[in-house]
Amino acid sequence: MVVRQYNEELKYLDKINPYCWRIKKGFQPNMNVEGIFYVNNTLEKLMFDELRNACRPGMTGGFLPGVKQIANVAALPGIVGRSVGLPDVHSGYGFAIGNMAAFDMADPKSVVSPGGVGFDINCGVRLLRTNLHEKDVLPIKEQLAQSLFDHIPVGVGSKGIIPMNARDLEEALEMGMDWSLREGYVWAEDKEHCEEYGRMLNADPSKVSLRAKKRGLPQLGTLGAGNHYAEIQVVDEIYDKYAASKMGIERLGQVCVMIHSGSRGFGHQVATDALVQMEKAMKRDNIEVNDRQLACARINSIEGQDYLKAMSAAANFAWVNRSSMTFLTRQAFAKQFRMAPDDLDMHVIYDVSHNIAKIEEHVVDGKLKTLLVHRKGSTRAFPPHHPLIPVDYQVTGQPVLIGGTMGTCSYVLTGTHQGMTETFGSTCHGAGRALSRAKSRRNIDYKDVLNKLETMGISIRVASPKLVMEEAPESYKNVTDVVNTCHGAGISKKTVKLRPIAVIKG
Amino acid sequence: MFKLKLTALGHPNPDEFNCDDEKEYRSVILWLEDQKIRHYKIEDRENLRNIDSADWNIAYENYQKDLVSPVINGSLLEQLNWLLSYAVRLEYADNVEKYKSAKVEQPKKAAPNVVSSNPLDNLDFSSPAFKAGVERVCTLAGIGPHLDPKVRLAALAKVLKSNPHPHPTSLDSSIVQQPTDVLKLLFLQDIRDLQTKINEALVAVQTVTADPRTDTKLGKVGR
Secondary structure (H helix, E strand, C coil), rough: CCCCCCHHCCCEEEEEEEEEECCCCCCCCCCCCCEECCCCCCHHHHHHHHHHHHCCCCCCCCCHHHHHHHHHHCCCCCCCEEEEEEEEEEEECCEEEEEEEEEECCCCCCCCHHCCCCCCCCCCEEEEEEEHHHHHHHHHHHHHHHHHHHHHHCCCCCCCCCCCHHHHHHHHHCHHHHHHHCCCCCCCHHCCCCCCHHCCCCHHHHHHHHHHHHHHHHHCCCCCCCCCCEEEEEEEEEECCCHHHHCCCCCCCCEEEEECCCHHHHHHHHHHHHHHHHHHHHHHHHHCCCCCHHEEEECCCCCHHHHHHHHHHHHHHHHHHHHHHHHHHHHHHHHHHCCCCCCCCCCCCEEEEEEEEEEEEECCCCCCEEEEEEECCCCCCCCCCCCCCCHCCCCCCCCCEEEECCCEEEEEEEECCCHHHHCCCCECCEEEEECHHHHHHHHHHHHHHHHHHCCCCCCEEECCCCHHHCCCHHHCCCCCHHHHHHHHCCCCCEEEEEEEEEEEEE | CCHHHHHHHHHCCCCCCCCCHHHHHHHHHHHHHHHHCCCHHHHHHHHHHHHCCCEEEHHHHHHHHHHHCCCCCCCCHHHHHHHHHHHHHHHHCCCCCHHHHCCCHHHHHHCCCCCCCCHHHHHHCCCCCHHHHHHHHHHCCCCCCCCHHHHHHHHHHHHHHCCCCCCCCCCCCHHHHHHHHHHHHHCCCCCCCCHHHHHHHHHHHHHHHCCCCCHHEEEEEEC
């Protein structure tokens, strides 16, 4: 990292409009393209505080601030357009979380980087709707929360209740949601309303280590720990009536279920394995990067291809995982209300991925190009009439599901044409951390967190209450700030706001 | 060319007529007026009779104007074709009784007559209308000039393939937008039908393959 005075650093940053800053070349060495990030006044302050702290003497060796990470990504070989920071951006491994970057597939020097996908491969959010009203749920809220907690195992080391053997896992890794469909865990309409139809076609389970498979097998159908959750939510506000009705959201107080989970230990192991391979490939191909954490390999190299195939298998794992939890959620509701999930209209509204790299076609400088798009802590947000979004959302644009933090609101947005041109059809993914996990543990008492949720009328079931402060709203940026910035900047459009009434967490 | 019509009108030499020869072309026009159309009085046909004169074209244009020819701006061939058809019509009108009873024997066809349903197959690439159309659409997409309109059309196809959203420079949006919207909605309806059929097929397969099971004994809550 270049060490400069804070005031010197600011000379490389340029406010283009109320929601958007430009990072000029030279902010970090060897930048191939410029960087850009989206913030409003509140988030801007957080962003610059982070940079100022890093510029204090003696602060070398700690976390790199998000802005620096965005600029380091702009220095990777083969990057096109700009390195984009979304409003929820915060420091991550190599790439900041909330950073997207696209690499030209036609350039032989272009790279793929596991740090640009993240360790929880295909972590994502799925939203189910119901035809229930808040008043139908309130009397049995506690029982329903308990029932969900009993059906969906949570926490570190949890094991799922869907019986699977090694052969089932191999098939699931290759088939993704098609496996869940074949086995009858999900409905045909679920697949239709899932990004990529719930299956990465280039997945190759033979590129995944035995260790990853051993870690993954018992974890299918479990929520995991960290920021993952299943929430019962009610519709709090509708901003775009037409788009909401296309999603089957018709009225305030309507009950929905949000599932936020990923590929568990499986994806983590795939990423770890790939990083080891890539360090070798970097030496061999003389790939220079600004940060050791930005380990990468040329897309067309063996290591690059192997990673993409294994990553796709992990993505499929995550879709099967969310599908299994969809099944379990429907069962829990069906038992409590003694009605079939069909009659409760428990359809999947949409399922988004926010840690993934995908091959997509975009128009860059007026030319159609095939790109490898890394989205880490960033959600795809394709505009109306894009051929890759479901027919039901062709007129409204792709639904974008933004999970809040424990006890705060969540949002549904839709993709826009402006987002397609400015950010390769990408937007934010959630609140984004403001405090590190360690800092949260030091500063916040878990009892206060639980009491606060209780006073807000939110039922909560957690596996490890003593870690709950890591996920307290105080540890995160305000999701409303994040969403309003995306809306104000025009890279996605607010449709619905959801408020939690029950939370299941690891 | 025009052999059938010339024969029907009793032209002395329908087989040999070469419409690309300027002199023969002019002779046929004069013959049509003298023998068949007889729109002018004999003494007024003087200008048309001067088929070697440089002013013949002016006379010809006036002649067409007087006849109110609809293809006065068309190619020479189109103009001649219309005049021939007009003459045939007059001939028929003079002798309705005689021609009314005429019967044409249909020759037996060896193969069924295949009519192409694709209107593009019947395009006349040399017609001025085609050229004008290509000119218009190429200007919109910013394709440079070329002598052969087919080359320009091919260039346009290439541009549209590599850049699916060309931004038209100036365009009356309401005229283009409304039909585009209608087309999009019709397309969506088709896709919705297709997706529903796909879903139905998947459900049909599920009746054979599906066997979702759970085993709560396997479950374990973590820490």
